[in-house]
Structures are given as C-alpha cells and as structure tokens.
Amino acid sequence: xxPDGHSQPPSLVALYGESVERxxxxxxxxxxxxFQAALAVLQEQRSDDFSRELRTLxxxxxxxxxxxxxxxxxxxxxxxxxxxxxxxxxYVLHLTNQxxxxxxxxxxxxxPLLDRTVSKASDLAQDCAALPGxxxxxxxxxxxxxxxxxGKLSQLVLEQSYQDLSxxxxxxxxxxxxxxxxxxxxILGLTGTTGRTGVYRSxxxxxxxxxxxxxxxxxxxxxxx
Amino acid sequence: MxxxxxxxxxxDFSTMRRIIKNFLNDLGxxxxxxxxxxxxxxxxxxTGNFDFLITDWNMPGMPGLDLLKAVRADPKIGQMPVxxxxxxxxxxxxxxxAAAGVNGxxxxxxxxxxxxxxxxxxxxxxxxxxxxx
Numbered sequence: 028x029x030p031d032g033h034s035q036p037p038s039l040v041a042l043y044g045e046s047v048e049r050x051x052x053x054x055x056x057x058x059x060x061x062f063q064a065a066l067a068v069l070q071e072q073r074s075d076d077f078s079r080e081l082r083t084l085x086x087x088x089x090x091x092x093x094x095x096x097x098x099x100x101x102x103x104x105x106x107x108x109x110x111x112x113x114x115x116x117x118y119v120l121h122l123t124n125q126x127x128x129x130x131x132x133x134x135x136x137x138x139p140l141l142d143r144t145v146s147k148a149s150d151l152a153q154d155c156a157a158l159p160g161x162x163x164x165x166x167x168x169x170x171x172x173x174x175x176x177x178g179k180l181s182q183l184v185l186e187q188s189y190q191d192l193s194x195x196x197x198x199x200x201x202x203x204x205x206x207x208x209x210x211x212x213x214i215l216g217l218t219g220t221t222g223r224t225g226v227y228r229s230x231x232x233x234x235x236x237x238x239x240x241x242x243x244x245x246x247x248x249x250x251x252x
Numbered sequence: 253m254x255x256x257x258x259x260x261x262x263x264d265f266s267t268m269r270r271i272i273k274n275f276l277n278d279l280g281x282x283x284x285x286x287x288x289x290x291x292x293x294x295x296x297x298x299t300g301n302f303d304f305l306i307t308d309w310n311m312p313g314m315p316g317l318d319l320l321k322a323v324r325a326d327p328k329i330g331q332m333p334v335x336x337x338x339x340x341x342x343x344x345x346x347x348x349x350a351a352a353g354v355n356g357x358x359x360x361x362x363x364x365x366x367x368x369x370x371x372x373x374x375x376x377x378x379x380x381x382x383x384x385x
Contacts, residue, residue: 181278188361190265191271243346246347
C-alpha cells in the first residue's frame with residue numbers, strides 16, 4: 028500500500044515479462060509464427076488492461092456521483108432531493124438568485140428611509156439656524172452618517188453581481204456534467220476499445236483572459252477606442 | 253441631476269439587470285428598460301426609443317456580440333453607443349468586440365467607479381455634455 032492508502036500497481040515485469048520474453052526469443056530465432064502469436068498475446072493483454080482501467084475510472088466516477096447525491100441531500104433544506112447533478116446545480120442557481128434579489132429588496136426599502144432622514148436633517152439645520160451646539164452637531168452627524176450608509180447600500184447592491192458570475196460558472200459546470208455523462212456512457216458501451224473521445228480542447232494562449240480592467244483599457248486604447 | 257438618456261440594459265441574469273438599473277438610477281439616469289437577451293432586445297432597439305445600449309456578452313439566444321453587430325448593421329440605430337459589460341475578458345474577444353464597433357468594454361466584476369468612468373466618457377463623446385446626468 029502507498030502512504031495514501033492506494034495499492035501499488037503490479038510491476039511491468041510481472042505483467043508483461045513472460046510475453047515479452049517469448050516475443051524476443053521468437054524474433055531472435057526468426058520464427059515468424061511464434062512471433063505473431065506472442066504479439067497477439069501482448070495486444071490482448073494490453074486491451075484487457077485498458078478495459079480494466081476504464082472500469083476502475085467508471086466505478087470511481089459512479090462512487091463520486093453517489094457521494095455527491097448523499098452530500099447534497101444532507102444539506103438541502105426541506106428534504107429537497109434530486110438525483111441529477113444538473114438539477115442540483117440549477118437549484119443552487121435559483122437559491123443564489125433569490126438571495127440576491129431579497130438583499131436588493133431590503134436595500135431598496137432602506138434607501139427611502141435614509142433619504143427621508145437626510146432630507147429632514149437638512150431642513151432642520153436650515154430652519155433652526157441658532158440651535159444649541161450639541162443638537163446642531165447631532166444633526167450634522169446624522170446627515171453625514173446617513174449619507175455614508177446610503178453609499179454603502181449602493182455598494183451592497185453592486186456586490187450582488189457575484190450571483191451573475193457564479194451563475195455563469197454553474198451553467199458551465201452543467202455543460203461539463205453533460206459531457207462527463209456522455210463520455211461515461213461511451214466508456215460503458217465501448218469497453219475494450221482504445222478510441223479517444225477528444226472531449227477537452229487543447230490549451231490555446233489566445234484563450235487566456237485579461238484579469239484586470241486596466242489591461243482591458245490598455246488593449247482598448249491600443250485599438251483606438 | 254436627471255438625464256433624458258434612454259438606456260436599454262440586456263443581460264440574461266435578472267440580478268445583473270437590476271444592479272445596473274439601480275446604478276444608473278443613482279447616477280441620475282431614470283429612463284432604463286431591460287431585455288434578457290439579444291433576440292428580445294433587437295426589436296426594442298429598432299423602435300428607435302433608445303439612446304444607449306448596455307449589454308452582456310454571453311447570453312442564450314443572441315449573444316451580446318451578435319447584438320452589437322446587428323445594431324451596427326442597421327442604418328437607423330447603427331450610431332448608438334454600445335457598452336459591453338461582461339465576464340468575457342480574453343484578448344481575442346476584446347479585439348473582436350472592438351472590430352465590431354463597441355464603444356466601451358467593462359469586465360465583471362466591476363467597481364462603481366469603473367462603470368461610472370466608462371459611461372461618462374461614452375456619453376460625453378457620443379451624446380454630448382448636455383446628455384450627462
């Protein structure tokens with residue numbers, strides 16, 4: 028066993044030593060029929076190994092999906108259960124969307140209250156020019172604090188944009204789950220084949236995103252905009 | 253100060269549409285309508301009832317870049333200022349948007365200052381100082 032608990036794979040000598048030796052002997056003695064037979068055995072062994080590896084990967088993926096279902100059902104409120112990963116992700120999307128709108132509802136309810144207080148404080152300061160010092164200071168502080176809170180509430184609304192960004196990522200993961208399920212179905216259907224499905228795109232430096240707004244501004248300026 | 257500039261905000265996420273609308277209202281732009289993708293936005297734009305388009309890029313139906321190209325291809329609304337507000341920030345995409353005639357490009361997540369600066373710049377240069385809030 029490895030330190031991480033996984034079993035050591037059998038050595039290459041244990042797996043292929045005998046077949047390779049038979050192939051080598053046939054080659055050195057120029058016995059063609061024996062050579063072809065030994066080569067066929069090696070190819071069959073390789074095909075068996077590939078199938079075994081595919082089955083192991085499919086089992087691991089299946090276990091992960093079962094675990095995901097159990098974990099989700101453990102935290103889903105109100106016994107909201109679903110066997111489909113995509114439905115779960117769309118549910119997360121729905122929850123975050125709901126929470127973001129609820130936050131903005133509350134902000135929109137607070138803003139008029141603050142605006143009213145600011146307006147009244149301002150009127151009071153103008154109407155009663157000779158207010159006692161502490162009262163005047165209190166009115167000034169009220170006006171300043173309410174204005175500051177108003178700014179923070181606007182910022183709070185802007186921060187809800189995380190829902191749009193996380194939502195786009197979740198939609199991307201839903202597409203990925205579609206692809207994984209497609210590949211898994213192919214693996215189960217094609218056990219014993221060696222074809223590659225080519226699901227993942229190769230790395231392209233042109234795909235690298237510009238991380239900062241300033242980088243985007245520079246590029247736009249270079250483009251004359 | 254209140255402005256008469258008429259905005260159309262296009263995004264498939266209702267949260268983002270609401271955020272941008274609130275933000276525009278705070279700046280003094282109160283004439284703001286919404287659409288959830290390019291397909292529903294284009295007929296609205298073709299009515300001629302809008303002065304400024306703010307659009308997301310990645311949307312089902314008709315993405316923002318296609319909407320931008322459709323706007324530029326229409327002689328009636330082809331001169332309209334267009335701001336792309338998007339999480340898409342790959343160099344090739346920005347170059348493509350510039351080639352299609354975008355007037356501004358803001359990457360999500362954005363700060364209020366960034367969005368305000370871009371809006372001010374486009375309104376000043378394309379619609380004139382009198383249009384600003």
